[in-house]
Amino acid sequence: MADTTKIPLPVGAGYGVVVGIGFFFAFLMMGISWLQNRYTRYSTQSSEEFNTASRSVKPGLIASGIVSAWTWAATLLQSSTVAYQYGVAGPFWYAAGATVQILMFSILACKVKQNAPRCHTYLEIVKARYGTVAHLVFMVFAFVTNILVGSQLLLGGSAVVTSLTGMPVYAAVFLIPVGVCAYVILGGLRATFICDYSHTLILMIIILYFMFNAYAISPLIGSPSEMYELLKKAGTQRPVSGNQDGSYVTLKSNFGLIFGVIQLCSGSGTVFLDQAYWQRAIASKPSTAVRAYLLGGIAWFAIPFGFSTTLGLAAVALTDNPRFPTYPEVPTSGQISSGLAAAFAAETLMGQGGAVALLVVLFMAVTSCASAELIAVSSLLTFDVYKEYVSPKASPKQLVFVSHIMICVFGLIMSVFACIWNAASIDLGWLFLVMGLLIGGAVFPTAFAITWRKQSKVAAISGCLSGLAAGLTAWLATAKSYYGEITVETTGMSYPTLAGNLAAIMTGLIVTTTITLIKPDNFDWEITRAINAVVTDGVDNAATPRDASTPELSDAGEKKIAADATTQPEAAAAELPHHLAPPLEEEDDPSTLRRAFKLACISAFLLTFILDFLLPMPMFFSHYIFSQGFFTAWVVVSFIWVFASSAISCLLPIWETRGSFARLFRKIGEDLRKKS
Numbered sequence: 018m019a020d021t022t023k024i025p026l027p028v029g030a031g032y033g034v035v036v037g038i039g040f041f042f043a044f045l046m047m048g049i050s051w052l053q054n055r056y057t058r059y060s061t062q063s064s065e066e067f068n069t070a071s072r073s074v075k076p077g078l079i080a081s082g083i084v085s086a087w088t089w090a091a092t093l094l095q096s097s098t099v100a101y102q103y104g105v106a107g108p109f110w111y112a113a114g115a116t117v118q119i120l121m122f123s124i125l126a127c128k129v130k131q132n133a134p135r136c137h138t139y140l141e142i143v144k145a146r147y148g149t150v151a152h153l154v155f156m157v158f159a160f161v162t163n164i165l166v167g168s169q170l171l172l173g174g175s176a177v178v179t180s181l182t183g184m185p186v187y188a189a190v191f192l193i194p195v196g197v198c199a200y201v202i203l204g205g206l207r208a209t210f211i212c213d214y215s216h217t218l219i220l221m222i223i224i225l226y227f228m229f230n231a232y233a234i235s236p237l238i239g240s241p242s243e244m245y246e247l248l249k250k251a252g253t254q255r256p257v258s259g260n261q262d263g264s265y266v267t268l269k270s271n272f273g274l275i276f277g278v279i280q281l282c283s284g285s286g287t288v289f290l291d292q293a294y295w296q297r298a299i300a301s302k303p304s305t306a307v308r309a310y311l312l313g314g315i316a317w318f319a320i321p322f323g324f325s326t327t328l329g330l331a332a333v334a335l336t337d338n339p340r341f342p343t344y345p346e347v348p349t350s351g352q353i354s355s356g357l358a359a360a361f362a363a364e365t366l367m368g369q370g371g372a373v374a375l376l377v378v379l380f381m382a383v384t385s386c387a388s389a390e391l392i393a394v395s396s397l398l399t400f401d402v403y404k405e406y407v408s409p410k411a412s413p414k415q416l417v418f419v420s421h422i423m424i425c426v427f428g429l430i431m432s433v434f435a436c437i438w439n440a441a442s443i444d445l446g447w448l449f450l451v452m453g454l455l456i457g458g459a460v461f462p463t464a465f466a467i468t469w470r471k472q473s474k475v476a477a478i479s480g481c482l483s484g485l486a487a488g489l490t491a492w493l494a495t496a497k498s499y500y501g502e503i504t505v506e507t508t509g510m511s512y513p514t515l516a517g518n519l520a521a522i523m524t525g526l527i528v529t530t531t532i533t534l535i536k537p538d539n540f541d542w543e544i545t546r547a548i549n550a551v552v553t554d555g556v557d558n559a560a561t562p563r564d565a566s567t568p569e570l571s572d573a574g575e576k577k578i579a580a581d582a583t584t585q586p587e588a589a590a591a592e593l594p595h596h597l598a599p600p601l602e603e604e605d606d607p608s609t610l611r612r613a614f615k616l617a618c619i620s621a622f623l624l625t626f627i628l629d630f631l632l633p634m635p636m637f638f639s640h641y642i643f644s645q646g647f648f649t650a651w652v653v654v655s656f657i658w659v660f661a662s663s664a665i666s667c668l669l670p671i672w673e674t675r676g677s678f679a680r681l682f683r684k685i686g687e688d689l690r691k692k693s
Contacts, residue, residue, distance in 0.1 A: 020644045024183045025342075025364050025372040031184030032192075034380050039196015042212055046200035049211055056684045076309035077669035078210050079301045083119060083313030084666045085213035086293050086389035088220065088320055088382045089166070090173030094356030095449050096321035099276055100329020101358040104248065104257055104265030105643065105651065106273030108329060112322040113628040114280030116314050118288035120624050123310035123617040125289070126298035130306055131610045132542045135549040139295040140401040143466055145545050147474040152401070154478050158459040159397060162290040165452045167390045167431035172438050173445040174383035176355045181364075181372045190435045193380070194428040197387045201395075202421045210300075211630070214670055216385035221663040223378040224320065228327045228370075228659065232652060235366050237335060241649040247334035248648075254337070255347070265333055266643040268636040275511045281629075282518035283453030287461045292393035307617040312665050314624070319521065319662035323655045325359070328375075332362035340365045354446035354509075387431070395423040447509035454492050454517030457482015458525035465529060467545075471537035472529060480529030488521025 049237045092111075099107030140159060144152040200212060231238050238244050248265040256263020259271035288294050298306050335341050336348070342361050343352070354362075363371035399420045404411050411419070438448060462480040465472040493503055495516040500507035507513065549586035635641075643651065671678075 020479070024181070025369050026182045026376070028183045030373065030376070031182030031189065034376050035178065035184070035192045036196065038377070038380055039193070039384065040199065040213075041196075043199035043203065045198050045215075046212065048201045050203050051687075052681065056681050075670070075673040076305040076312060077303065077337050077665070077671075077673045078214060079297050079306070079309035080313040080316055081666040081670050082210045082213045082297055082389070083294070083310065084317045084320065084662070085217045085220075085385040086297070087115070087119060087288075087313075087386075087415040088217075089176075089386045089451050090170050090356070090379060090383050091445060092321050093324055093379060093382055093614045094173045094359055094445060096325035097329035097332065097359035097362070098353055098356055098446060099273065100325040101332050101353055102257070103270045103273035103276065104252075104260060104267065104333070105318065105326065105330070105648075106260070106270035107276070108322050108325040109268065109633060110273050110277030111280060112318045112320075113633065114277040115284040115321070116318045116628060117281060117625045118284045118623040119294075119310055119314035119317060121285075122288055122294055122298070123307045123314075123621055124614070125295075125464060125467055126301070126306040126310050127610060127614045127617050129295065129298050131607070131614070132467055133545040133548055136299065136545070137400045137549070138292055138396050139463065139467070140292075140397060140659040141548055142545050143463075143477075144405065144430050145548050146466060146540060147477055151474055151478050152405075154481055155459065155463065156397070157402060158290055158456055158463075158481060158608050159292060160394070162287060162456050163264035163292070163390055163394045163397075163427070164430060164434055165448065165455070166287055166291060167394075167427070168389065168434035168438060169445060169448050170383050170387050170390070171431055171435035171450075172448065173356045174379055175435065175439070177357065177379050178376065180355075180357050180360050181267060183377050186439060187436055188295055190439070191432045193383055194391075194432055197384045197391060198424050198428040200387050201391045201424050212388060213385050214667075217666045220320070220378055221659070221667055223374050224324050224327075224659060225663070226374060227366075228323060228656060230371075231327045231331050232656075237338060237340070237366060237465075238331060241652040242645055242669050244330060244334055244652070245643075245645045245648045248330060250446055251333050251336065259638045261642055264642050265330070266648055267641060268633050269640045269642075270637075272511055274637065275515050276628075277633075279453060279511075279515055279518050281452055282457050282522045283449065284451050284521060286356065286456035289460045289463050291390075291458055292397050296389075296393055296396060300489065307620075311617070311620050312669075316662040316665040318628075319655070319658040323659040323662075326652065326655045328359040330364040332358040335365045338365060351444070355444045356446070371689060387428075389422045390431070391427055392496035394427040395420045398423040398426070441505075443505060447505065450509055450511075450514040451492070451517070454514065454521045455485065457488055457518055457521030458482065458486075460484075460522055461526040462529045465533075469533070470540040470542065472533045472540075473536060473538040475536075476529045479532055480525040483528045484521045484525030487524035488517045491520035492517025534672045571593050576637065 078678045092115075096108055096111040098352075100113055101107070103110075129139075129142075131138070133145075140152060140156055143155045148552045168243055171190045171193055174193055178184050178189045178193075179186045232244065233239065238247065250489035252260075252262070252266070255267060257270065260273075261267045284583070297309070301309050308646065314440055332348075336344075338344065342364055344348075348357065348361060360372070360375055363375040365371075367374070399416055403419050403423075404416065408415065459481040462472070462477040466477060492508065492513050496503050496507045496513040499512055500510065
């Protein structure tokens with residue numbers, strides 16, 4: 018960090034936020050888990066509830082969870098970085114490039130409900146369909162994805178905590194996960210949804226606080242027209258390479274477009290290969306899984322778009338202001354790549370208040386995403402490693418205990434890798450751009466595993482490995498040919514990372530498709546539908562013979578009791594503990610799921626076309642530079658979108674669960690009356 022940079026907050030504020038807020042949520046979770054176990058049908062002692070939230074979560078809360086899980090430190094920091102580097106094109110391409118994957122995942126969410134309704138992880142589907150070798154290959158890609166995402170969270174979060182408070186970076190890296198591990202262990206997947214909701218609520222309030230301050234209140238900017246004038250001035254003093262006339266207010270940005278393509282490839286890997294998103298699909302009700310992902314994608318777009326159109330552009334506009342932390346120098350490329358553009362802007366606009374608000378919002382983003390990663394990896398380690406290869410007959414109690422241990426293990430692994438990146442001088446920007454070429458090869462083989470019955474085992478494995486090889490080769494070869502050497506700096510440039518990302522994802526697609534077409538399989542989906550099916554006298558509850566390749570039932574004890582209860586009179590079911598009672602809702606019939614699949618396909622492809630082609634491409638090819646009126650309209654749209662996003666992720670979950678809250682308060686009231 019440059020000596021010219023002032024640290025706005027005392028080091029105690031860093032420890033207070035990192036430790037204090039983390040443990041506040043842990044205690045909050047203790048209370049929520051106690052209420053849940055006492056007053057609802059769902060017990061956190063059940064591994065089915067712990068790992069899948071009993072597959073009963075409504076779409077509003079799933080959408081809020083998706084928004085929260087996809088809002089990394091990078092969502093706030095890297096989007097502001099590209100806004101600082103490329104102008105208005107940066108926020109747009111960050112948001113558009115990473116919304117597509119959530120929309121497309123709605124198709125996979127529907128297929129999971131159709132073809133593997135009882136699975137816990139997507140690797141269970143791979144194991145049942147392709148066997149052990151493929152299971153291990155896909156597992157490596159899954160863990161690489163989670164380690165990269167988790168360590169990125171801590172790397173970006175700790176860089177900003179250190180810049181705002183002077184807290185030692187390694188202390189921040191190891192302390193941030195502590196409170197998160199505590200509350201995830203206490204409440205499981207449903208706990209992460211509830212904390213995700215509270216994090217998203219605070220996130221939205223603070224984003225709107227920044228937006229209104231910058232565009233309506235601050236004497237330094239105060240209006241879209243003043244921001245426009247400051248950006249025009251910055252464009253003449255520090256023109257942007259590759260932008261039309263060097264302007265910050267145009268979508269004709271060559272490097273912005275390259276970043277958008279990298280974001281598209283990289284984001285595909287981090288959604289399709291991250292168990293956290295499959296877990297949300299598994300936890301949702303069948304008929305509403307599609308709606309949840311479509312709503313979540315639309316809501317999430319507003320966060321990087323609104324946040325970085327405010328703070329990223331404000332950092333550009335205020336660089337020459339005496340209140341800017343690095344004044345009279347401009348920030349170094351290292352500071353910007355580390356994600357500090359947003360921190361500099363917040364501090365300049367609002368002083369200590371802005372620094373505190375950014376610290377809180379960033380901590381919320383890091384912890385909510387970290388909680389999703391922790392429960393996701395714990396599920397993989399529990400069901401795909403421990404249960405599959407160590408103890409196939411594990412009891413539900415053992416599975417919950419192992420899940421708790423694995424949460425702590427992965428919390429430590431995330432921190433260790435973040436320290437390694439920091440010690441090697443690898444920053445958030447480099448990791449973000451390189452990640453896609455490491456995991457991109459497995460994107461299409463994974464998607465086809467649940468959607469295309471003809472994909473063969475050889476095609477799936479070959480697609481993953483050839484994609485990885487092609488991505489690495491293209492990345493290093495481009496760095497060497499363009500820049501003459503292979504270093505951390507040259508391998509983090511736009512062209513090598515673009516080549517690596519495209520080579521990885523496209524090679525994976527071409528290889529897996531070609532091999533499948535040459536020698537297609539004809540897979541029977543009944544095998545994956547039988548995953549974790551209840552077995553009674555050699556016959557599962559779908560009245561089909563149990564397949565030898567089907568994994569063992571996970572919560573055998575619990576599910577058998579629940580299944581037996583459904584055949585007894587209602588009085589017998591009423592005698593069961595509430596968390597073992599049969600679900601009130603029946604699974605959706607095939608025609609409902611087919612309609613949901615059609616909705617997912619049409620909506621996902623239509624929204625992708627609008628966001629990635631219809632809106633930006635005419636402005637790119639016409640070389641249009643925004644007028645003041647158009648820029649004002651652009652800012653107004655960002656405000657409207659953030660308000661709509663707040664309604665989806667903050668108000669909808671409350672509205673949907675109003676009946677449950679009423680029942681809960683009624684039961685608490687009855688309890689209190691009995692005691693009094």
